[in-house]
Amino acid sequence: MRRNKSKDILDYFINHYPQSLSIKKISDKFGVSERQIKNYIKQINENNSQKELILQNDNGDYFLCDDFRDMTKETSHPEYLPKERVSTIISMLVLSDTPINIFDLADELYVSRPTVESDLLKVRRTISPFKLTLDTKNDVVSISGTEKDKRRLVSYMITNETNSGLMNIEQNKFLNDSYHVDFIKDNLRIIFNQCNFVFNDYSLNNIVLHLIITIDRLKSKCSIDEVLPPNLTTHVEQQAARMIADFLSKNYDVAFSDYELRNLIIFLSCNLSTVNYNFVNEKNLSSYVSSESNYLARLILLKISDYYFLDDFDEIFATRFILHINNLLKRLRSNFSVRNPMAKDIMKTYPLIFDISVFVADIIQQETGYVINRDEISLIALHIGSFIESSKANKSKLSAIYVYSDYHQIYQYNITKLQKKYSDSINLMYSMSVEDFYSSNFSVDMIISEHPLDKGNPIVVSPFITDNELDRITNYTEHLIKQKDIKQFDISFQAMFNKNLFFRNVEGNDEFNIIENILNKIEPFDYFNSTFKENVLQREKLSSTCFQHGIAIPHSISQQVNKSFISFTCFDKYQQWGDDQVKLVIIIGIAYHERKIFRSVFNHLVKFFTDQASIQMISKCRTYEELVKTVSNLQKE
Template identity: 30%
Template sequence: MKDNCKRLIKIMLSNEEWINAGYLANVMGVSERSIKNYISEINSSETNLIQSSRKGYLIDSKRAKTFIQSKGRNIPQNSHERINYIIIRILSNDADQGSKTDLYNIADEIYVSFETIKKDMYKVRKKFLEYDLYLTATNSFVAVEGNELDKRKTLSNILYEEFTDHIMSIDVIKNIYPLYDLELLQKLIETKCEEYHYFINEYALINLILDIVIGIDRMKKERTFVNEKRDDKRVGIREQELARNIATEIENHFNVTYSITEFEELTIILLSHLMKMDFNAINKENLEHMVGSECVNIVNQLSDILKNTYFVDIDNVDFIIKFTLHIKNMLVRLRNGYKIKNPLVNHIKNTCPLIFECAVEVSNKIHELTNYDLSEDEIGYIALHIGGNLETQKSKRKVITCVILFPQYYDFSNKMMEELKKHYQDQLEIKTVITSLDEIKKLDKTDLIISTIPITELVRMETVIVTPFLNEKDYKDISYIIDKIILRKKKARLKQHLMQISNPRFFYKDKEFKGKEDAILFMVNVMKKEGYIKDDFAKEIFEREKQSSTAFEHIAVPHSMHMNANKTGMFVLLNEKKPISWNENSVSIVMMFAISREERAIFHDVYDNLIVLLIDKSNAVKVLESTAYIDFIEAVVGCFK
């Protein structure tokens, strides 16, 4: 929007009463004709923002404040941002048959030349074609043609792209749709869902509100569906009742009317997000009735991957039920082309790389079974379910073996053992209670002795002396020793695994590459000569990269998902002086894995620890100083604290 238009709005906001064109022209130092042109341009961007009558002009102050604020934000800074901006503007102007957008106005709004916009239009057309939409042009005016559903999907997906670097929230959506009371929309959805014993998690709710408000806005502009009925919606009677109640509330509060086809689309959007509140009423016996045999068959095949490749406990009924319900909703989204935003996806990738990797393999299987491609956002939600179950499994594992030394005195030793079990149930496995120092010599493979008497003999395990009644200091001392033992064990296991998969020939420093493809092919050729990998390994690596980049900020961990290498090995590139371009990242540390099925557990341990350690830049700096493979291993292990 031109600066003069913005200035005119601000002048009118300062008065908030009827003002004639002569007064405005005098204040702005322009002609009355220019004032009329500015008002016409403003109203073309925001319908009826400024009213006209014999008394002059009156601005809608509430809307104008929101409008001017939104126009002051997010001026596109590069070609990609401009293309998205242009698409959104063209779709926003698509109010009725014959609606067109003037590219000169867009150029003025974002402070670039008309020639720049013309160059961007090639990519805009290409982007529209991805959604089966096409542009028509008359001089500088363009209009979009095509299916209404495709227009909504385009708008929704482009807006999701705009949210890539931001946590999506009601306030963010308000900037795009300032005319609608989104808090009211959220409240009526939540209220009706609660009445029908459904809930929608916070992230999904924001996604749902965006898709619904796009529909409301399009209906307001009389851009509705025409005979676009879908087949096989798999909608239950209760879900249909809920959708009808929400539609009625929206009609009452937002002054729109849902046609049969619009209602069907609203129902699909709701179905892709709804979760039942009463999980306790769901079991394996009635699950198939609720989600359908297709969904259950898919989950059964996914369970095989989770169990056999990543050792996930699929006997956990709670996990299977929630995971299956999630897959059901996900299939509704995929089937109907709806996307979902996951603000946690980058955090999950960086802090739980193995869990995310497991989710990537699950998504690959879903693609194989359904031919649907999953976005990283969808993969992130799968990772949340898997991660929750893995944490439950971890909590069941006893990490430290322990013996209590307590001279016999009534049943005090039993009381101490019970207290320790209660306090350290997820960390200590108490093997036995001994009553004298002599029995220490007979102990085998014990990590820790907790004793109520001083230990005078030299022993090979950690010890901690406590009072018979376990006070606060005792618990603090025990916790300190437990943490020390856990760290020592982790470092020893990591070093052992790294040594097991190392090869001095798989270490290069500051070798120059044209990009990630060049680096990957170089490493593949070396590993192939050493007999580690099969002929199609490079193809498998690139397939994995296509699914989701293996770059994590300054590090990259390329690998195949098939785990079919002849031998497990890790290739290391340290390129501090010559970083490698890896998609949108500049990578200085590359660790490429070849994994044999028999040694997949080693890969799981090494992969998870390396990424979490080396994503810390201070650790990366230390590791980059390595000049040989053994130095690299020592530096990595040394970072474990």
């Protein structure tokens, strides 16, 4: 069996200590490229948790650090999780200039050949959205596709392996070398300011990532040579691209061909603008966007307003959204996309907003044929979320009355303060005297009074309301809203869930097969027509409904649903669901005429299962009755 090359290279350094070794000498010794040797050295250093074992001197040669003996005593081969193995295999295949033997992959990962072959199936699934294929022949494997698509894959892998919201790619296993991000950023800012571009952190980070990948690939003699689609670019974009190409050529010793330069010009046109969008309004909008973008964006807003029962969108928001869709279409036509390191966080933290954005992506796909990735969906979510969060009508408001002592209308001070602080959560319907309160009959959620009252359980405040009293009102408001939400969910839950919709261990080959198998069990009860399955599966293909580890909520609002329903499927063992795993699958089907309830049901379920303990408790339920009782008990906590 072949030995692990990383270990062989480390042993080679140890045997030649304290000599410095040139990269060419090591490459000749092991019969692999200099680029691969650099990757092995990087891997050795990354596997050591203390500090780098192998260092580089000013001449570019490599040598062992002085205390390598103490460090190598504790160094053992890395234990990769399945997801890490897939990522590592992709890294090795992308960076290699020759096909890699499957046995070499097994040795590098310290696993068996069957394990590698299983991982390669996941690799194939990961790279397929980028129009790349995995070629396996005579025990060697490689990735095939255009250079541009390989760069798109590298960009995706780097972004998805970044745990923080900030882009940290100074050292990354998908790159051959390390790069100083701030140095590149600072020089880009100078160029962009000279060209009068308007840019933000998102666009700057995306451009830096694109350039670092470009540099790394060009240094490895991997260049774009395909004809790019036509794209209208401006003189200033062409000028900026040439300035950037000159800067990179000077500092990184890379040459930009006409194809590479054209690619950079188009990329800049999709990520930068000389227009300050603060000056764009309804009257001059047509000067900045295409009629296609205008039509598509307004169609989207009309559909999501109807589908999710949102307030009408004001023209200021509509203008910003149309501009975003216009830029998105430019990127899609040029086969570019932005990367958002916070995409996964947005999906998990704001699942309803993300779900609305997936619906937007579906409309775009139906209208244009373009498939929208998760990063682009998350940027749409930022726009949709800004509207929903600022829309007072879409918040759950409590009704209230204020009871006062009519003394020179001093109570108006408290009224003004309450309206200002609680405008999003309390609808202060009436203010009245104590005498009027007792002679009237009102049904409201809350009574705030300057006097103790013997009915209505009021919150008593002083004539000049204090901060402590405001805190009490805030706590009570949150309690009432929670109870109101629970009551509303309970009504829907009782109407939509019954014994016929509870299942256990309905397994499948993947998430799509699991969904199909569950729906096959529900189908005889006439909750939906046959095409409903296609709707749910299509939604899952657009973006995973596993918003939280342990649980997936496949769903659809459809005219193919005869009666709204919720089904629960519990599993004894975790089931693979895309990149995650689940033990609980809740399928929601909402009849189109009842679509108003979707937001409250979906939001409540997502909030309810943010706690892993709740997911585990529900997944262990053996019967319908036990599940209903567990849900009821958890709601009381």
